[in-house]
Amino acid sequence: MSVDYKSTVFLPRTDFPMRAGLPKREPEILARWEEIGLFKRLREESKGREKFILHDGPPYANGHLHMGHALNKVLKDIINRSQQMLGKDAHYVPGWDCHGLPIEWKIEEGYRERGQDKDEVPVLEFRRECREFAEKWVKIQTQEFKRLGVEGDWEEPYTTMNFAAEAQIVREIGKFLMNGGLYAGAKPVLWSVVEKTALADAEVEYHDxxxxxxxxxxxxxxxxxxxxxxxxxxxxxxxxxxxxxxxxxxxxxxxxxxxxxxxxxxxxxxxxxxxxxxxxxxxxxxxxxxxxxxxxxxxxxxxxxxxxxxxxxxxxxxxxxxxxxxxxxxxxxxxxxxxxxxxxxxxxxxxxxxxxxxxxxxxxxxxxxxxxxxxxxxxxxxxxxxxxxxxxxxxxxxxxxxxxxxxxxxxxxLRHSYPHSWRSKAPLIFRNTPQWFISMETNDLQKNAVKAIEDTTFVPASGRTRLLSMVENRPDWCVSRQRLWGVPLPIFVEKASGEPLRDAAVVERVAKAFEEEGGDAWFNSDPSRFLGNDYNAEDYEQITDVVEVWFDSGCTHSFVLEARPELQWPASLYLEGSDQHRGWFQSSLLESSGTRGRAPYDAVLTHGFLMDEKGHKMSKSLGNGIDPQDVMNESGADIIRLWVVASDYTADLRVGPKILRYQVDAYRRLRNTLRFMLGALEGFSEEERLPAEEMPELERWVLHRLNELDRQVRKGCEGYDFHDLYKSLHNFCAVDLSAFYFDIRKDTLYCDRPDSQQRRACRTVIDHAFNCLVTWLAPIICFTAEEAWLARGTGPEESVHLRLFPDVPAEWHDAALAEKWYAIREVRRVVTGAIELERAGKRLGSSLQAKPVVTIGRPELMEAVSTVDMADIAITSDLALVAGTPPEDAFTLEDVAGVGVKVEMAEGGKCERCWKILPEVGSFESAPGTCARCADAVQYYRAAAE
The missing domain is CATH 3.90.740.10 (Valyl/Leucyl/Isoleucyl-tRNA synthetase, editing domain)
Incomplete structure (x- = not known):
């Protein structure tokens, strides 16, 4: 009569669910981060560390986020989190671009719908509406960025319309005015008849x-x-x-x-x-x-x-x-x-x-x-x-x-590519018009900018060539716009001479006024407020143009990096899409080179554009866009984050329903790996831990792999190569652990007695692997890593994001052992292939019914497998090794020469506890129907129960 041995078998248990439920779980984790003050805690614990400052290129505050925003901000967040876990102080201040034509255009659309004449609206009223519009979208986008898991100083972000920022922009343009680099001239510029203003190159797109x-x-x-x-x-x-x-x-x-x-x-x-x-x-x-x-x-x-x-x-x-x-x-x-x-x-x-x-x-x-x-x-x-x-x-x-x-x-x-406004989509003209320019020759601006490019690290390296070609051939920088919503150009022109007034005291008075009242002060103040007692206002014309928005954003380094003591100048990294070589990367470079003699960044990272699954550029007109909010509501933000690292961001990235479903599958494999480890570690204690030198070879091979991965993770994070890093981590989880190590050691984990050396080694290795993986994955799938860390319930940290990457012992590295186990795995592949063929032919059920006869004609392979229990490795009840040339009717694999397998049936009875088929089954009265190992384990459990 059979005995129920279920109570003597270790069955993994964990509260970490198989079904993620990310759309519901992620907001709960966000709320917890708010509750524990995660960002402030990170700052407190980072004091004194080397700073890593990724300066945020400001997105535009005029609408809901799209997938391009998600790609950009998630990549920034992954870099910041990984640098933090490398032991640095990665203080991230998000920012917004708030001036300019797109916002004006939205306000004017409202006027047109209401039948109002924009030119009849008072300037200050128009600017107030623009400011309120930008403020509304900053608040909305803040919540949307947070929902993506982006960690930063959301309580004190920067905006270009902040009064202090507008004042600093005045000071920066004033520096070019004072050094002679700013001049008035008439040149042909790309002009929008619809918007009635000059446009920068970055505001232009090309259509048929x-x-x-x-x-x-x-x-x-x-x-x-x-x-x-x-x-x-x-x-x-x-x-x-x-x-x-x-x-x-x-x-x-x-x-x-x-x-x-x-x-x-x-x-x-x-x-x-x-x-x-x-x-x-x-x-x-x-x-x-x-x-x-x-x-x-x-x-x-x-x-x-x-x-x-x-x-x-x-x-x-x-x-x-x-x-x-x-x-x-x-x-x-x-x-x-x-x-x-x-x-x-x-x-x-x-x-x-x-x-x-x-x-x-x-x-x-x-x-x-x-x-x-x-x-x-x-x-x-x-x-x-x-x-x-x-x-x-x-x-x-x-x-x-x-x-x-x-x-x-x-x-x-002729149908050809022609410049259009990126906002109105209307065709542009080149028009000769009076504008204010910054000379590329005065004060060697172009020469200094080229030198700054040469001194900057670019990822990918091709970014240097692209930016260099643009700067070497660019004309003078047109910095004036004939609009209202922006930072006014702080310029007075002497009527008699036509020359701009170059007086630092005047510029500073303008800046001080802007600090108190913002740019509105330019429009509601008498010119004498700025000119002071030294000049007669009637002798001067007050310029009413505003500074182009690319100059605004090009100045952010001055009113963010230099103004905030928790940051540093220059930035460690600027990161944006490849279009910013002609936009923010370049405007920041030119502004800083012209005022400080170098770039405001040490490195520049560029990511590609978004394409749909067919390789077409995403656009509203094509209707092929993906709404990140929809993805988060259906699958969760971690799926978007996983897609970011699974893609090669240095090229154009494809995204769509099929691609995201693939990421859902990949995520499931990662989650199942974490879940298995959490279940396998139930009840694990420090007393159970074994040192590496007392472990079996298989466990020491896993430790070697952790050492290899630690090097890859650190190298990948330092070089911003998350694509290869993610592939390595995913393959480790799916191939090395799930399909190999866990598959082999499930029997040990479930059926060995708790104090067995092999089981203790197995659980120790899983603990090491979990601690490494949950931390390595934390920058990428930040919500899931947090959930897994909390489910483990060990360690003093309240969040996995307060941890550093673990110090993996150098002595775990064992190249000779790795080479040996590569050979063992090659032989195992032939064995499992032979068994699968038998199972497909219905000649075999479980692999435990098999006794493979493995003939090996290569001495180095025979030497490797003869020192381990290949039956355990192949998950069979028995296995025979034969030296020699494999028989012609043996199963072989083309890429594993010299190995042949014939599958025979294992002899003996089936153990009712571990299901192995062994001759000894049934020989133990204390545990009928079990093998020797299981009978011993049953006796242990019974003794422990007494």
Missing amino acids: HKSPTIWVRFPVVEGPDNLKGASVVIWTTTPWTIPGNRAVACGPEFDYIGVEVKAVGEKSRAKVGEKLLLAKELYAAFAEKCEITEHEVFWQGVGSELLGLRCDHPLASAGYDAGAPVLNGDFVTTEAGTGFVHIAPGHGADDFELGKANGLEIPQTVDADGSFFAHVPLFAGSVVYTSEGKEGDANGKVIGALMEAGSLIAKGS
């Missing part, structure tokens, strides 16, 4: 746009006799810029030809007998477009031979008397067009620089509203783009005038 294309004759009036009377042919996609033309550019090294037209098609605008000049390799496409069927080459040469030609303006007959010299343009290409580029110095960066270098007039033709000024012949009042961003009549009128003047040789259309 259909543009008219025209080929235009520029008659040669000065030059060699054989070229007089010919026409230089240009091609452009912006006909409206022709009134601003002042030159033509060619490529000096390109091959050009002069052709005389001999025959044309019926609809051709080309004229038989006329002579045309253009690039040789582009002539065939041009002739096809213009229906030139026959021609004769009358001249050929290189572009340098054309320099010095002078052409008439194509609208000369209509009053445009400015000539057009042919100049050297190193930006000219032969990819499309004619090899000649018409130069309108007021409508392009390259055009402006070429015009400036050659003393050309820089005309102003288009007003802020996108219409031509009244002084422009023929086109006064014509509109390039309307206030709604729609194409106006300017292109059509210019094309019509060119046709009437006989200057148009062909026209068409």
Whole structure:
């Protein structure tokens, strides 16, 4: 009659549930962190440690968080938590960008919906609405960031609209004013007709746009006799810029030809007998477009031979008397067009620089509203783009005038990438307009910035090349905006001289006023408040432009890192998306290089953009976005955090329902590993602990793996390589522990008597592994690690996040042992493969029914397995080792040469307690139906019960 031995078997027990329930559990953990004051506790315990300061690039306070925010802030949090656990003081101050066009746009949308005229709203009322809008979203985003598990100084964040911040921004712009770097100038800048302001590069995005294309004759009036009377042919996609033309550019090294037209098609605008000049390799496409069927080459040469030609303006007959010299343009290409580029110095960066270098007039033709000024012949009042961003009549009128003047040789259309406002989505124009600039040459700003880039660490390293190329080639920095919601430019211009007033005392008075009242003081104060008694306010014009928001955010290092004693300058790390090479990374670099001679950061880390599962960029218009709030409500924030590290953030990252479901599965494997360890450690005490030297080889191999992982974790955290770190931890849990070590040692754990050396070693190793894993995983799955730590209930810390990474003994490292157990695992793979084949064929049930006969023809493998109990390792009741060449009918694996397995049935009875099949089963009257090991264990339990 069988006996119930259940009470003598150790069955793991834990309150750590299999089902995570993260959407409900995570807010409870957040509440606990608030209750124990986790952030303040971290600061207290970190006093005196080396500081690690990740300076937060400010997100914009104008809407709910999207997955891009989640990626960015979670990655920052993982880095901060890991640096904290490395033994540093990782004080994190979150911040927000609060000024600028997007907020103004939202407020103006409200006006439009209510039928209000924005221009009739008092300035201070408008600014108050903008401030309140930003304040509302700072509060909302704070809660959303907290829900992601992001730990930081949420009680004292920074904002660019804080009065002290606005005051410091004034002081920083004042430094450029005082050192001569800030100047007023008229340059072509990207201009939004809809928003009526200049835009920075970082505020521009590129979309497909259909543009008219025209080929235009520029008659040669000065030059060699054989070229007089010919026409230089240009091609452009912006006909409206022709009134601003002042030159033509060619490529000096390109091959050009002069052709005389001999025959044309019926609809051709080309004229038989006329002579045309253009690039040789582009002539065939041009002739096809213009229906030139026959021609004769009358001249050929290189572009340098054309320099010095002078052409008439194509609208000369209509009053445009400015000539057009042919100049050297190193930006000219032969990819499309004619090899000649018409130069309108007021409508392009390259055009402006070429015009400036050659003393050309820089005309102003288009007003802020996108219409031509009244002084422009023929086109006064014509509109390039309307206030709604729609194409106006300017292109059509210019094309019509060119046709009437006989200057148009062909026209068409082209769909191409074109700059648009990232806010209104309307197309932009290059427009010559008075602005305030910071010179890249004055005070060696560009040179200092390049040196600062060279002195900075970039992760990935390609970030250096990208930022360097942008800074080396960038024009002067336009820092003025014709808007209202921002930090006013603290500038007074002397009416008599047109020069800005450079007086540090005036700048400081402005800053002091802003500290008390914010930027509103600029608009509600008499100028004499700032000018003081030394100047007559009537002699000065007060500038009403505001500072561009990229200068705002570029100054954050000054009013955050330098102003807060708990932080430090420069920052250890700046971290943002790759678009910030032209945004915050660059504006911070230029501001700091211009005022302090170096970058405000020691290192820059860049992550990629978000893509959907098909590799398409996420956007609202495509409707392929993922709402992080939805993910947290369904699966929990730890799933998002796991996705962040499971992705290679140095490239573009994909995310979608399928990918997140995969992370849910990966999370489940990690959770089950922690749960198994918690159950296996139930009742574990220090008296049970064994030193490593008294452990079996298998346990010492696990300790070796912990030592290896400790090195990987520390290296990964120091180098911000969380992708490889996570893969190593996941594989350790899924492969080394769950599929190997736990699988083997379950029998020992459940069935050995509690005082057995092997069981004590097993539980000691699991305790070590748990303490390591729960801490290593804490920066990543911060909620789950906390839940597991609290479920374990050991240690003096109230939170796992108050711990440091454990000190893993160096003596645990044993390369020779690792090599041996690699060989053992290779043999085991062949054995388990053979058993699985038998089970699939229904010839075998449990692996404990098997007695594999393992033939090994490789001495090094035989030496490795002969010193261990391979039946235990293979989870069989018995196992035979045979040296020699494996039989042909043996099971083998291609990648494990020299090992063959034939599965026989184990002999004996089945132990009712451990289920092994052994000859000795049934030989023990004290424990009928058990094996020797189990009979001994039963006797132990009975004695303990008495």
